[in-house]
Amino acid sequence: MSSAISNTYSRLPVAFTHGKGVWLWDAEGRRYLDGLAGIGVSCLGHGHPKLVAAISEQAARVIHTSNIYEVPQQEALAERICAISGMTEILFGNSGAEANEAAIKLARYYGHKKGNEMPHIITMESSWHGRTLGTLAATDSEKARKGFGPLPEGFIKVAYNNLQAIKDAGDKESRVVAVLLEVLQGEGGIRPSDIAYLKALRALCDERGWLLMIDEVQSGIGRTGKWLAHQWADILPDVVVFAKGLGGGVPIGAIGARGPAANVLGPGSHGTTFGGGPLVCAAGLAVFRAMEEEKLLENAATVGAHLKSSLEKELKGTPGVVEVRGQGLMLGIELEKPCGELVMQALDAGLLINVTRDRVVRLLPPLILSKEEADQIVSILVPLIKAFNAK
Numbered sequence: 375m376s377s378a379i380s381n382t383y384s385r386l387p388v389a390f391t392h393g394k395g396v397w398l399w400d401a402e403g404r405r406y407l408d409g410l411a412g413i414g415v416s417c418l419g420h421g422h423p424k425l426v427a428a429i430s431e432q433a434a435r436v437i438h439t440s441n442i443y444e445v446p447q448q449e450a451l452a453e454r455i456c457a458i459s460g461m462t463e464i465l466f467g468n469s470g471a472e473a474n475e476a477a478i479k480l481a482r483y484y485g486h487k488k489g490n491e492m493p494h495i496i497t498m499e500s501s502w503h504g505r506t507l508g509t510l511a512a513t514d515s516e517k518a519r520k521g522f523g524p525l526p527e528g529f530i531k532v533a534y535n536n537l538q539a540i541k542d543a544g545d546k547e548s549r550v551v552a553v554l555l556e557v558l559q560g561e562g563g564i565r566p567s568d569i570a571y572l573k574a575l576r577a578l579c580d581e582r583g584w585l586l587m588i589d590e591v592q593s594g595i596g597r598t599g600k601w602l603a604h605q606w607a608d609i610l611p612d613v614v615v616f617a618k619g620l621g622g623g624v625p626i627g628a629i630g631a632r633g634p635a636a637n638v639l640g641p642g643s644h645g646t647t648f649g650g651g652p653l654v655c656a657a658g659l660a661v662f663r664a665m666e667e668e669k670l671l672e673n674a675a676t677v678g679a680h681l682k683s684s685l686e687k688e689l690k691g692t693p694g695v696v697e698v699r700g701q702g703l704m705l706g707i708e709l710e711k712p713c714g715e716l717v718m719q720a721l722d723a724g725l726l727i728n729v730t731r732d733r734v735v736r737l738l739p740p741l742i743l744s745k746e747e748a749d750q751i752v753s754i755l756v757p758l759i760k761a762f763n764a765k
């Protein structure tokens with residue numbers, strides 16, 4: 375289709391007119407099971423009455439005022455985020471990249487305040503933190519970085535889930551101020567890190583005076599069955615990065631800070647025109663309300679475990695299937711061959727999925743997914759994967 379839109383996405387040939395629960399409809403009235411939730415965003419599914427009401431009511435009152443004034447919805451949402459994360463202060467933005475950018479700026483400011491003029495941040499292989507220049511420099515994707523140099527300096531990339539690699543990097547570079555990582559990598563192929571590694575990393579950061587900054591943009595807000603994926607390791611980071619599911623579909627991002635990371639950024643040091651506005655914060659508050667009232671953490675944990683074990687059972691012994699990975703409703707199926715064509719085949723069969731890192735089928739369905747709907751995902755996806763691998 376010729377279009378006035380910048381050609382930065384090769385889009386699938388479908389547009390959705392409306393949705394309800396985990397289902398989306400196109401203009402021809404075809405129904406699709408949403409196994410991706412707009413890349414982990416629509417955690418309450420589509421047309422959730424509590425979210426729709428909150429957004430409509432807030433839109434009718436006031437949509438935008440700016441951070442020049444007090445924003446009570448922002449205060450209330452910040453309190454909710456602190457309560458679930460153990461952070462003590464929240465800074466809002468509009469996206470995952472923008473939030474990660476704020477975390478990077480916070481770490482650098484922290485370094486400068488201690489007299490470190492060239493603060494370095496350790497990041498991980500196969501990480502994803504966004505597409506701004508700073509977050510691209512922190513991200514490990516040659517494809518995403520190609521053609522955009524020069525990128526900001528001050529990032530050291532190390533092997534993921536490998537404590538020694540972090541120690542070695544810190545021994546070599548004395549100006550390290552922070553470690554930034556996803557504890558369950560999303561774009562990187564649904565790659566989990568070990569609980570022992572995360573506990574040891576927390577201790578290492580304490581020992582060396584580094585900030586531990588965890589990017590929960592994809593894995594947070596209940597996706598893995600706890601509010602935040604790092605809570606499975608029972609650790610408390612210094613900075614947590616939020617976005618995607620936080621607004622249930624409206625654009626919002628945030629960082630939380632505590633301990634040594636709290637009170638680092640002061641008045642005038644960072645800002646945003648749109649960030650934390652009344653409309654998106656009202657949406658965020660509705661997400662928290664629905665998550666609690668409808669016990670969606672428990673749902674993500676139990677339905678996610680059911681979905682994972684069903685996929686494992688049905689795909690067991692299938693040639694070409696490497697592994698089913700992930701936790702809660704953040705799951706990946708790694709195949710031996712690049713499998714991008716499965717996305718279109720699934721779409722034709724009425725299921726929305728995604729493939730990341732060429733060979734990993736990714737599922738991020740809404741957290742309201744029922745067991746029956748999980749079974750429907752399995753019954754559509756498994757035959758497609760078997761037929762693909764049999765070719």
Ligand SMILES: *Cc1c(COP(=O)(O)O)cnc(C)c1O
Binds near residue numbers: 503504556617
């Ligand atoms: C999606 C994602 C981002 C970037 O978020 P945007 O809203 O696309 O800028 C950052 N970190 C992680 C872990 C993500 O999954």
